Amino acid sequence: MDSIIEGFKKAFILIFNLNTELLGIIFLSLKVSGSALLVSAVIGIPLSAILGLKKFPAKGFVISLMNTFMGLPPVVVGLFVYILLSRSGPLGFMGLLYTPSAMVIAQTILALPIVVSLCHSAIVGVDPIIKQASMTLGATPFQTTITIIKEARYGIMSGVIAAFGRVMAEVGAILIVGGNIAGYTRVVTTTIALETDKGNFELALALGIILLTISLLINVVLHFIQKKGMVK
Amino acid sequence: MNMTLRISNIYKSYNGRSVLKGCSFSFDRGGIYVLTGHNGSGKSTLLRICALLEPPDRGEINYLSGSNIIKKDTELKRRMTLVLPKVGVFNTTVFKNVAYGLKIRGIKGNKMEERVNKALDFVGLAHKKDQNALTLSSGETQRLGIARAMAIEPEILFLDEPTASVDMENTEIIENIILNMKRKDKSTIVITTHDMSQAERLGDTMLIMSEGRIIQG
Numbered sequence: 001m002d003s004i005i006e007g008f009k010k011a012f013i014l015i016f017n018l019n020t021e022l023l024g025i026i027f028l029s030l031k032v033s034g035s036a037l038l039v040s041a042v043i044g045i046p047l048s049a050i051l052g053l054k055k056f057p058a059k060g061f062v063i064s065l066m067n068t069f070m071g072l073p074p075v076v077v078g079l080f081v082y083i084l085l086s087r088s089g090p091l092g093f094m095g096l097l098y099t100p101s102a103m104v105i106a107q108t109i110l111a112l113p114i115v116v117s118l119c120h121s122a123i124v125g126v127d128p129i130i131k132q133a134s135m136t137l138g139a140t141p142f143q144t145t146i147t148i149i150k151e152a153r154y155g156i157m158s159g160v161i162a163a164f165g166r167v168m169a170e171v172g173a174i175l176i177v178g179g180n181i182a183g184y185t186r187v188v189t190t191t192i193a194l195e196t197d198k199g200n201f202e203l204a205l206a207l208g209i210i211l212l213t214i215s216l217l218i219n220v221v222l223h224f225i226q227k228k229g230m231v232k
Numbered sequence: 233m234n235m236t237l238r239i240s241n242i243y244k245s246y247n248g249r250s251v252l253k254g255c256s257f258s259f260d261r262g263g264i265y266v267l268t269g270h271n272g273s274g275k276s277t278l279l280r281i282c283a284l285l286e287p288p289d290r291g292e293i294n295y296l297s298g299s300n301i302i303k304k305d306t307e308l309k310r311r312m313t314l315v316l317p318k319v320g321v322f323n324t325t326v327f328k329n330v331a332y333g334l335k336i337r338g339i340k341g342n343k344m345e346e347r348v349n350k351a352l353d354f355v356g357l358a359h360k361k362d363q364n365a366l367t368l369s370s371g372e373t374q375r376l377g378i379a380r381a382m383a384i385e386p387e388i389l390f391l392d393e394p395t396a397s398v399d400m401e402n403t404e405i406i407e408n409i410i411l412n413m414k415r416k417d418k419s420t421i422v423i424t425t426h427d428m429s430q431a432e433r434l435g436d437t438m439l440i441m442s443e444g445r446i447i448q449g
Contacts, residue, residue, distance in 0.1 A: 133320025
């Protein structure tokens with residue numbers, strides 16, 4: 001118990017002293033997860049709109065696939081990306097393994113199904129009368145699609161933030177493809193895993209507190225967005 | 233009147249049930265046309281087809297400029313509008329709801345503001361322009377639908393049961409708005425209603441529908 005209390009004390013000292021190692025790790029985490037989220041949103045929001053608004057063969061299958069992939073085990077994604085990017089793999093020539101880019105690719109694969117599934121739910125949840133209202137006012141099919149996406153904005157934001165929460169807390173995939181290289185691919189979660197193994201609880205606890213704070217902030221923002229979307 | 237509408241022998245079925253059975257008419261006199269008849273007589277379907285929201289199974293629908301048929305493209309669709317019985321309200325302010333039709337036409341700035349404010353004044357919602365439109369009452373929502381249509385200054389305005397879901401007070405307000413629009417604007421207004429007394433109060437031309445046919449017009 002004493003060691004835990006001692007660990008917390010040292011962790012707070014590290015946080016309040018703005019330890020450079022700590023800041024570097026947090027910055028890289030936000031950069032990797034933020035980039036993965038951006039890529040997922042850019043691909044995922046239009047894809048969810050197509051799934052929600054257009055009719056095409058195998059649409060139901062794609063939706064089921066995305067829903068299933070929401071629960072993808074990170075280590076399996078890590079393994080898959082590792083095989084693709086390893087020197088003997090099909091994308092080995094790009095030399096991306098053990099780089100932040102490889103971590104972004106792995107986290108994008110994890111975030112994309114969450115963004116697509118939750119944004120799809122938000123888009124199909126928009127009252128069909130909105131589509132008709134838009135058409136009766138002279139909107140083109142593209143303008144109508146944009147209008148529906150705008151109507152679903154609060155649900156879409158919730159989906160994107162939920163995906164951010166998932167990738168920020170993920171450790172398995174980035175550990176495999178990033179290699180946990182100090183100062184280069186070492187992020188919050190992989191550092192916690194490593195420092196815990198080494199018995200160095202101060203840094204692990206400090207990062208744990210920060211990760212929890214980020215998670216809390218994400219949930220506060222999510223709650224605020226959902227509340228804003230509800231009109232009394 | 234700039235643009236006239238001619239429908240010839242319009243048929244429409246849904247799941248094997250015939251809704252329209254050969255409707256023909258020319259909307260070429262301007263003013264207010266009232267399409268009346270019992271529920272299920274095909275009024276709303278005919279209005280949706282006239283507003284080019286859905287195609288007929290058979291028959292022709294043509295908009296004419298003089299004797300020339302106008303191509304059915306986005307440009308034509310933007311010269312008319314249909315206010316549905318349930319107004320689809322966007323989750324934003326009353327002002328932005330009314331501005332929608334102008335924005336998608338590329339009308340911005342002062343011109344847009346002026347037209348939106350004018351339309352809101354006309355329907356008595358100017359004081360609520362910054363309020364979220366989803367918070368309006370059903371009567372106000374119907375007036376918002378009319379303001380949204382008015383702002384785009386359509387040549388033909390279709391109103392599908394504009395007072396079906398509102399109270400007596402709002403019915404009177406909406407009827408006055410429609411009559412004022414007729415006096416003020418040159419647009420042709422086509423209204424559906426199952427209320428015969430309302431049809432008589434508003435209509436310059438009355439069309440009676442029964443079992444998918446225009447039986448008097």
